[in-house]
Amino acid sequence: MILIYSIHSDLKEKIKDLNQMLQDKYRGIFSKDREFLRDFIRQYIGQIETMKRLDNRHLALYEAKGGIVGVDGSTNTKGGAFPHFVQVFQGLAKSTLKDQEPVFMADIYSPLFSDSLKNPLEKDEKVQTEKKNRLLSDIEVKVALESIKRHKPYGILMDGSLIRYNIYSGDLWAELRQVCEEEGIILVGVIKDIKTSTIGDMLEEVYPDLSINAYDRELLFGILDYGEIIYIKDEVSKKYEYEYSSVFMRSSIAPTVIGMDIIDSQKGHIEEMSRLVYTLTPENSRGVPLWLDLVDKEVKISDTIMEGLMEKYMDRDIYERFFIPERARRN
Amino acid sequence: MKVVGITTQQEVFVGSRTRNLRINEFLIIEDPNQGDLIGEVVEAKTFNRYIPLNIAGDFVDNSVIESLRTLGYNIDEETIFIGKVRLLNEALYPVLTGSDIRLPAFYEVKDLMIKSKKEDGLVIGVIRNTDDMAADMDQEYKNLLNTYEENGLQPQREIPYIMDVRSMHQYPHIGVFGGSGSGKSFGLRVVLEELMKQSIPTIVLDPHFEMDFSEKASYLQGDSFDFEDRFKCLQVGFHVGVKFQDLSAQDLKNLLDAASTLTDAMNNVVDILFRRRDSFYSFYNKLNMLMEAQEEGTVEKIDNRIKDAATDEERKAWAERKELYLSYDKTCPHSSVRGIVWRLKRLDNDGIFSKDIREIEEGLQRGKLMVIQGNTRILQVFSTYLLNNLYHKRREYKDAQYKKTTADYFPPFIVVTDEAHNFAPKGYDSPSKSIIKEISQEGRKYGAFLILATQRPTLLDETITAQLNTKFIFRTVRASDIQTIKEETDLTMEETRRLPYLRTGDVFISSASMGRTIFARIRAAISSSPHTENPFDELKSKGKEDDKMFMEIIENKLPINDTDLLHLISEIEKEFSITFTIDTLEDRLKEMTQKGFLSKEDTIFGYRYKKLS
Structure with a gap:
């Protein structure tokens, strides 16, 4: 009892400290009023504008031109520590058009069955994570390509930043990008959790006393009004070198801000795509377009399903021998 | 449609993406190993994993749904339909998950649904949710009836429920349960109409004066069946009554008891004073004279009366009184005699003794439906006498047949009553109860059948309830009655849960001859009750x-x-x-x-x- 209590109190202190540290670190910028930051953004980052929802005529046009495809991937791991685990990946490209069958693809990875065992570096967690990211990214790009081949949609909403695909699926991504450009299919990525620091870096440049390595996420919290969008100037955007244009927007009542990337050659569509994302996002939500949420829900491999798959299709002997960690045997 | 989830030999779950399931619908499960299995949907649910729209905890507003719909995606289409299906016959092994499911064709379920030809049965209504199977139904079962729905009269779309009247020989008695306004009286009316069509001799005890079939229902157009010469309404004391000369001492005691409960002493008085073949007048007179003599108090006083009499007639009358006094005063206390006198007077005032039951007997002989009307108390009294009389006539005839002697022919007949709990109450005795009980227990042998309707099955005598082999159960709200129904029928948990919510006119028919419970809707009546005016x-x-x-x-x-x-x-x-x-x-x-x-x-x-x- 006493032991538990002492841990609690210790933890409590640590959390309090973290809170204090964050408060201290950001005091400079948080004490500025909202207009200060908005002015700064207007001046250095890009125009703040207010979006209008797309009306139904517009949406009907998209429907007529092939609908919108949402792409997402999911992964789940079963087993214990390296190399005794198996990872499954699933990608889904789902069109808003009911008669177009959703494109599912799956992949599987286990260090037990690859060259990785020979390569001591593979044991490294970083390498493992990268491997996982690559497989996930690949499968998403593959389903997107397949859905283009089958359905020729008007536009594709990828779940997450487009940079990710550059990093993890270089060649495949280049192919998708090329196909989209050739066929005129608009390709955008919707970023639920923005991880850039465009504004923070600029702040540092302009006001050296505000140099605190702040990220856009916390800086933009509550700064935009519902329905407002920032078109990031290409010259400040970190993504420009990858030939993407980006925006930040507040797409729901929640004060968090989401991002959206579009390939540069399709920059002309950035406004309508932003408005599409805005239109598809429920007012009282976390800011994610409902379509991507639906796709996410459908592609997700839950623990139960994972377990069911393993138990059904794997010999019990193999399953127990390789993939049931001690942790799972605890009661 | 496919079988999903964990299955057993009795029950499976069925999932469909395109077709909604309905309770009481029949489905055929195509088990690859066991062949076709037939089952009935006992629970139906729908589920949309996106509605309620709390995807990842977010509340989704309509405008987004609308926008998605414009983009070609209809969230409603994500709805899946799930049903729990109970197999009619237990399978040998649990049903294989993933088995395909299809709707049965009419010929596959015909034997389950229809037990009798329309000419030999009572066409009572339709079996609910069978319209899909009814599409390729034999012509002879089509257009037999109309149903009355919220939007008026509707032609028959479903398989008819035809009650096999011949099966009453094995399963003789019917109970009709349901709260007020549930369609119980209306269901009874339809059953009676069918009995009339079949010319089955029937006696209806009608305390509500509602079983009149001469008026055509207002919603019917064109020609319809005319019941005019198939039934007759008779009021107790006005058209029919008890013939005093035919009464046995026991009958009389029952009657008097129905007027007001008899004490032992009073029973004794009747036994002592009543002679078979007494007329009402002679018996009443005898009692009255004895009472007058007892009011004098002593033999001396009566002697004085004789002495002081002004006329010969009066003298003679008092002499008679004296005689009665001497023979009976010791055995018949004054108060009991008085009690009998006023009970007798009460019955006479109701007109019970002024008529007889010949007209009823004749009607039954000709296969008519005889409706006996009167207030509940009178009916209790009269029915006791009537049913005893008719039942024993029928019994004598049958017994004579067995004994190979001769007796007058008396036809088999059905006794129908609403508010049956008044005629055969649980917990206390009522004169009519013993005869109803007798018929319920041995009527089958003699061809006397009961149809007992009540809104309070809990108040109906249990021995009798136990004998009701077929039960019509309409909407019931009262918990104690639902409990009784649960105990007395083979209704499942799911079905009893639905009881409080049944629509008026929808009914569970739990029938031993069918071997299972059928969910039906009573057809529209051809005639209308005189009480329909608001x-x-x-x-x-x-x-x-x-x-x-x-x-x-x-x-x-x-x-x-x-x-x-x-x-x-x-x-x-x-x-x-x-x-x-x-x-x-x-x-x-x-x-x-x-x-x-x-x-x-x-x-x-x-x-x-x-x-x-």
Whole structure:
């Protein structure tokens, strides 16, 4: 009892400290009023504008031109520590058009069955994570390509930043990008959790006393009004070198801000795509377009399903021998 | 449609993406190993994993759904339909998950649904949710009836429920349960109509004066079945009664007991004083004289009466009284004799002894439906006598057949009553209960059947309830009655849970001959109850009628001066023999003025009522 209590109190202190540290670190910028930051953004980052929802005529046009495809991937791991685990990946490209069958693809990875065992570096967690990211990214790009081949949609909403695909699926991504450009299919990525620091870096440049390595996420919290969008100037955007244009927007009542990337050659569509994302996002939500949420829900491999798959299709002997960690045997 | 989830030998779950399932629907499961299995949907649910729209905890507003719909995606199409299906016959092994499911064709379920030809059965209604199977139904089962739904009369779309009347030989008695307004009386009416069509001799005890079949239902158009010469309404004490000479001491005691409970002493009095073949008058007289003698108190006093008698006749009468007094005073206490006298008087006042039951017997012989009307108390008394009489006639005939002797023919018959708990109550004795119990227990052998309707099955005698092999269960709200139904029928948990929510006219028919419970809807009745007029409409139309009549009376007398009222009253009395007082006439005139039929004006001679032009 006493032991538990002492841990609690210790933890409590640590959390309090973290809170204090964050408060201290950001005091400079948080004490500025909202207009200060908005002015700064207007001046250095890009125009703040207010979006209008797309009306139904517009949406009907998209429907007529092939609908919108949402792409997402999911992964789940079963087993214990390296190399005794198996990872499954699933990608889904789902069109808003009911008669177009959703494109599912799956992949599987286990260090037990690859060259990785020979390569001591593979044991490294970083390498493992990268491997996982690559497989996930690949499968998403593959389903997107397949859905283009089958359905020729008007536009594709990828779940997450487009940079990710550059990093993890270089060649495949280049192919998708090329196909989209050739066929005129608009390709955008919707970023639920923005991880850039465009504004923070600029702040540092302009006001050296505000140099605190702040990220856009916390800086933009509550700064935009519902329905407002920032078109990031290409010259400040970190993504420009990858030939993407980006925006930040507040797409729901929640004060968090989401991002959206579009390939540069399709920059002309950035406004309508932003408005599409805005239109598809429920007012009282976390800011994610409902379509991507639906796709996410459908592609997700839950623990139960994972377990069911393993138990059904794997010999019990193999399953127990390789993939049931001690942790799972605890009661 | 496919079988999903964990299955057993009795129950499976069925999932469909495209077709909604309905309770009581029949499905065929195509088990690859066991062949086709037939089952009935006992629970139906729908599920949409995106609605309620709390995807990842977010509340989704309609505008987004609408936008998605414009983009071609309809979230409603994500709905899946799930049903729990119970196999009619247990399978040998649990059903294989993933088995395909299809709707049965009519010929596959015909034997399960229809047990009798329409000519030999009672066409009571339709089996609910069978319209898909009814599509390729044999022509002879089509267009047999109409149902009455919220939007009026509807042609038959489903498989008819035809009750096999011949099966009453094995399963003789029927219970009809349901709360007020559940369609119980209406269901009874339909059953009676069918009995009349089949010319089955039937006695209906009708305490509500509602089982009249002469009026055609207002919603029916064109020709329909005419019941005019198939039934007869008879009122106790007016058309039918008890023939006193035919009564046995036991009958009489029952009757008296029904008037008001008899004490042991009173029972004794009847046993001592009543002689078979006594007429009402002779028995009543005997009692009365004994009572008068007992009021004198002693033999001496009666002797004095004889001595002081003014006429011979009076002397003779008192001598008779003395005789009675001497023979019976010791065994028949005065108070008991008096008790019997006033009970007898009460029954006589109700007219019970003024008629007989010949007309009923004749009606039954000719296969008619005889409706016996009277208030509950009278009916209890009379039915005791009547049923005893008829049942024993039938019994004598059958017994004679067995014994190979001869007796007059008496047909098998059905006894029908609403508010059966009044005739055979649980917990206490009632004269009619013993005969109903007797019929319930051995009527099958003799061809006497019961149809007992009640809104309180809990109050019905248990021995009798246990004998009801077929039960019609309408909407029931009362928990204690649902409990009784649960105990007395094979209704499943799911079905009893639905009882409080059944639509009027929907009914579970739990029938031993069918071997399972059927969810049916009673057909539209051909005749209509005399009680269908809304009492509030009645008030309105009655008021209008009165006004019209009053206007007709004073039409020619207008204008009316208030000084003329007295004169007017005598005129009206002369012409129409209706009497008004000055006050009532003036009130009436004022009222008509308010209603805008008349106008009232001031003149130098006082008020004057004029016709409004």
